[in-house]
Amino acid sequence: MHRLEAAMRSMAEPAVEKIAEEEHSDPFKVLVATMLSAQTRDPVTFEASNRLFARAGTPREMVRLRVSTIETLIYPVSFYRHKAQHVRQTCRLLLDRYGGRVPTTMPELLTLPGVGRKTANLVLIVALGSEDNICVDTHVHRISNRLGWVETRTPEETEQALYQVAARRWWPQINLYLVTWGQNVCKPVYPTCGRCAIAALCPRIGVAKVGT
Ligand code: SF4
Structure with missing residues (x-):
């Protein structure tokens, strides 16, 4: 993070x-x-x-x-x-x-x-400034699975799984960070893993082809 x-x-x-x-x-x-x-x-x-x-x-x-x-x-x-x-x-x-x-x-x-x-x-x-919630959209769901943080099939499952594995201090930021990453780097198809700042930490689960 x-x-x-x-x-x-x-x-x-x-x-x-x-x-x-x-x-x-x-x-x-x-x-x-x-x-x-x-x-x-x-x-x-x-x-x-x-x-x-x-x-x-x-x-x-x-x-x-x-x-x-x-x-x-x-x-x-x-x-x-x-x-x-x-x-x-x-x-x-x-x-x-x-x-x-x-x-x-x-x-x-x-x-x-x-x-x-x-x-x-x-x-x-x-x-409303809540620090008790994690917002999971399609980007958060996809990237959390690629990173191996969770192993889930739906955004709803991902939200519940993230409450178990993510450090609480990051809960409010997870959406902002992963949506920004998903729009710019870790795109749905052809993620640009070669230019990714967290590539060394990522097992790239389910990523078949990468972009340049
Ligand atoms: S290394 Fe690739 S799959 Fe992993 S977070 Fe970066 S862009 Fe996404």
Whole structure:
């Protein structure tokens, strides 16, 4: 983790962290940006989030928008139609059940439409400062397995396995470090192992072909 920390200083931050920084860790904006980010490239997530927040920066402003308007604003994020519906439904629930605030516990976050463990964990870590969560997305799942930290089939299994094997002090950083690494070096296909700062520590489990 120390080597990753040093090596990634020159790399761009993932979109959600960038938005959190620009928006002073506003939990609502971190939540919505994370919902938009699923299976979407970071630059697209970043631009779409900013277009949406320019029109609606609070749940109350968001429910005043039609779903079709949200769709137009967030296009071309993946599944933009579903995500537009989920964002609006979530904002309705935030207003009806939580006084317009983002709830601060995992069970409450999981009641929101379109919010799974990955989104909930990221909101808890990035916006609410939790040190008790690990956020596992596809990058964290893939790289944790390549490194041999875990031997798992799904991100959900990886999250639970990481709680057992990862030093607690790194839990909040695991997502940021491995997502950055996954976007720049340890890509899904053709990871550039020859330019990897942690190559000497990595058994490269399951890596068949490497890039240059
Ligand atoms: S050595 Fe290759 S497989 Fe291992 S972390 Fe680096 S890029 Fe990924």
